[in-house]
Amino acid sequence: MTQTDTLPNRRVLVPALITPPEDVSACLPCDVSGEAFATTWQVRLFSDGPVDRTGLCQRIQAILDRIDAEMSPYRADSDLTRFNEARAGAFVPLPPMLMQVIAHALDMARLTRGGFDPALLEAVEIWGFGAKIVPEGPPTPQARAALRKRRDWRALDWRPDGLTKPEGLKLDLCGIAKGYAVDAVTDSLKATPGVRSALIEIGGELKAFGIRAEGQPWWVEIERADRTFNTETLVALSDLAVATTGDSQRYFIHDGVRLSHTIDAATAAPVQSGIRQVSVFDAQCWRADALATALMVMGEHPAMSFAQTHAIPCLMGLSDGREVLSPALEDWL
Template sequence: MGSHYSLKYLAGEGSPEPAALKAEVEALLAQVDQQMSTWRSDSELSEFNRLPAGSCRVMPDAVLALVRSGEQLSRDSDGAFDLTVSPLLELWGFGPQSRGERVPTADEIAAVQASVGHRHLRIEGQQLCKSAAVHLDFNSIAAGYTVDLVAARLAERAVSSYLLDVTGEIRAAGHKPDGSPWRIAIEAPRDDQQVAQKVLSLDGLGVSTSGDYRNYFERDGQRYSHTLDPQTGAPITHRLAAVSVVDPSTLRADGLSTLLMVLGPERGFAYAEQAGIAAFFVTRTDKGFATRATPAFERRFGEGVKP
């Protein structure tokens, strides 16, 4: 996935040796990479992306499941979440095949948007089909899916206490050797250094954070985030700096954090509140950063642990 992973766990009776467990975990990571990577030309997703409009291809169950998950998130958010924005990312210079950051014209954006949207995809049995030259990108949910995939394997191998991190998507279960809970920090959205905004205790939950403070560029005093609004074809312009979502499904947390980041501080908070999503919002103000938690987040964590 072009990034990192980390697994800390408490060995129990019947759990495998570290070297054996590491090999199993890395085999799962390699499998996901082969199926879903947009950074390697021989992945099954890249091969699908190269197909012309009107084509179909037999795809793994995991790929079809993520397409269905993305389509559901897209429907639920009226298109704020979209797995087909890859051509727009390339156009703005954020994609794996892009030739540098740039601000495209309105006509260029409109031309690319013609092949963006879940309406161009359909599943027929084991085949994924496209009615336009759609390019899929699972970067907004693949890591969360992978965390859940590895967690399921850990359960099969009698590993019930662990802290798992795949490219920044995190899941924890059980307790540390001293009986205390696993604690993770939600990072403050700062460009200059890593600072903990809030510390949470996790058990059986996944957490995902999306933000615009790492991957962006500036032109003529304007900041352009790598988070794009599929409906405008352009980077988000609101003041939401970061949003974290906690959910029993890390895949769902991963997708929802992106969805809420696109919707912004007002629409996103209203969406999360109505849907019962445990989310923590960090918004830029003229006086610095302001934080706000949904009722579901507050019920689960209260005030959390301030660093």
């Protein structure tokens, strides 16, 4: 969560506001923070009066802890793990919130034709990006061939109260659950008496509503994969979320090739699309989160065509050092 004054090579993006922001000039600031999902979270808000920081922090942490307990693929006691470890053919009752996220994930898989696939946990683990320790180096050709034959998201039979476990299929919701958590915290803050505006960040995913007390929007700087992309991008967030995915945080180098934690479902291997990083803007952070992954998998030209067709504001940093903006994002310049 970065706020900036004067920077060289700056790109400023200002989306059109759907509704005029409320006057919060008399409001008081409050900052709270904590840890969840093996990362950190922060909330900055303005309220009509003093805020019980301890109580607010506890409420936010409770929301995030519940999401982790239901959706973590790394916890042996999570509801998601209970499904992943169930015997093939068994019906597994699952809590409503988890089923809602799975429904969102399947919607994104259908929309992107598998560019976003929530059934890639086995591939994530065998490539060394999961919780399990794997031998050094990438999987063998035989293991990779077996992965390509696995069942994908289309094998899931969604019901409001649970799923029947397909043989050999394990879910990984990491590409959507963090965005969903940002939305959940935002909804909780909007329902809190006295809170008039806020900026929420969890591990680099952000969402904001309202404006700051001095009348300025919530200005945020978009994370860059590395200094190859030498233009700072500053965005005015209000009733809007941004999610970024890329290969700068979780990757390893093998035979001189950077292998990202983002898995391409078509190859069951780390994506090699020529895209280093994608940032997507959307009213819902869970949707921005999933779309960022899907666009990175697609590659520059299919991703840009998809973004144009669906009016998705997005920024892509490419392996050759170029940055490209979708038409919907260019409208914000």
